[in-house]
Amino acid sequence: MNTRTSQQEPMLLLEKVNKQFGGLQAINNVGFTVQPGCIKAVIGPNGAGKTTLFNLIAGNIPVSSGTIIFQGQEIRGKKSHEIARMGMSRTFQNIKLFHGMTALECVMVGRHTRSCAGFLAGMLSLPWTWQEERAIRSRSMELLEMLEIADLAGTEVSSLAFGQQRAVEMARALAAEPDLLLLDEPAAGLNIYETAEVARLITAIRDMGITVLLVEHDMSLVMDVSDEIVVLSFGSKVAEDIPANIQKNAEVIKIYLGEDETV
């Protein structure tokens, strides 16, 4: 793991971030910080711009204006893989596993940034790569064990059940030993027991020293695990506070239960 940033310096800092898609203002002047070692959640109704925000932070799409600073470095102009190498890792809302690979191999890809054997070394199977390969394999296996899916290591990911696929995604993201982990709706499509399991896992991840930024619909999960919550609505930040205060925030209640939006 990289040297931990000091308490004063935030893990992630967003300042006046804007994103337009044509005429649509998807993200409007959003700013917040994520302190190292905490769990921060971003919530908001459908279409609030949560996933867009994640894509901006992960470098998949460029910001229209504003700055995003990760570990003290601005990420503007950096490609997604470069940001990953700076110590960011993520899961996807719509699971994006690598088809044709086994669960173990998928997790092994997660260790890409933590290993270095290149193209030629791989082709020639140079002896020094064997040790690295063994290390990648055993660390990936440990993660599968931690997520209690070690028995599925040799199964092709496409034939896994939905919850198991989510677990493989989580293991893959952890394999990178990130400083910041982005979780995009980790409980989507999971039942109540699995969700409780995810809540325990997220707390465990924080206790491993990994900062977590979470986008989630499931209110109980968010209220349980988050240290701080940012509420988005129509691309703008409406509130940012600790869970207890968010629950009492009139603005937030209006967004979620407001007259117009009630179904």
Next chain:
Amino acid sequence: MKTRKLLSLTALALLTAGLHLFTVLSGTQFYLTQLTMAAYYGLVVIGLGVMMGYAGQISIGHAGFFAIGGYLSAALTTNDLTPFLAPGLIRWLDRVGLLVHGQDIFGDPLMTVSPWAACLSAVTVTALIALLIGGPVLKLRGHYLAMATLGFGIIVYRIFLASPFFGEADGISEVPGFQLLPATGLLGPVIISGDAAHRVLNYYLAWGVLLLGMALLLNLIDSRAGRALRSLHSSEEAAEAFGIDTARCKVQVFVLSAIYAALAGSLLTHFNGGIGPGEASVMKSVRYVALVAVGGMTSLWGTLVMGVGLTFLSLRGVFGSYDDVVFGVILIAVMLFAPEGVLRGLFGRALQRFLPGRQT
């Protein structure tokens, strides 16, 4: 996994010897010539197989790379260099030992590049071309990538067809043999040549090259770089999120498969003693794609078996004048009925156990 790889490679070596033995016993040694050629084409097909099946990037221009390798080797070892290069440069090249002095059919002095230097420069130039066009072209996806590589193939074909240096429609003949090792003691020279005296030697050389090429690719797909290639096949976004430079990965595998094609082109040209523009034609590129598809996109062993097998039948003239038709039909039929490849499609998982191209 390691033992499985070794076992399957040993099986290939045994198959090589077995085929030789079969031709001896059945008095059909002349098959060895086509088996030799088929092995070189097999090299092209497995190189393309890694790029198409594992990295998910199609190329309908690989005959172009094969032809660049073959044509450069042929042109450099047959054309007289004197009019093309400054005398000083020629003297220097000669002193380094890169040139060969000979006589043309009229008895005039002929100064050509030695096969070693020609082959190395052919492969290097092909790799550079792949590197150069790979950057922009591989930004494209799906149909667009197919169109761009198809365009590349057509350009290469037309250049060889139009250029007098490359013999226009006649191609280049009289390409000398490629002496890998000089004669030592009781052993004769190790030479790539279509001469009947070297037939058995060349058969083992070609299959040896194929075996080596296969071993390297099998290593690759199980390595860190190989996993990176395979990951970008299903989701470039996810691959990037784990630190994989997908653009770079794609260019790397493109250059690698171009090198395989160029090396095959160069060696086969020395074996055949010549090359014609047909080798660069679009139909050849389509054929390579069909062979990868029929072998099963993500099964290197399937690709190798089907690639070498069907090419052998084609070279034996089994398909007659309908050669190209057969490969076109194969491509359509595979896509419709067995997109996983014929071997896996027909015999399913039982056979897959013995074809460990993809370790699961």
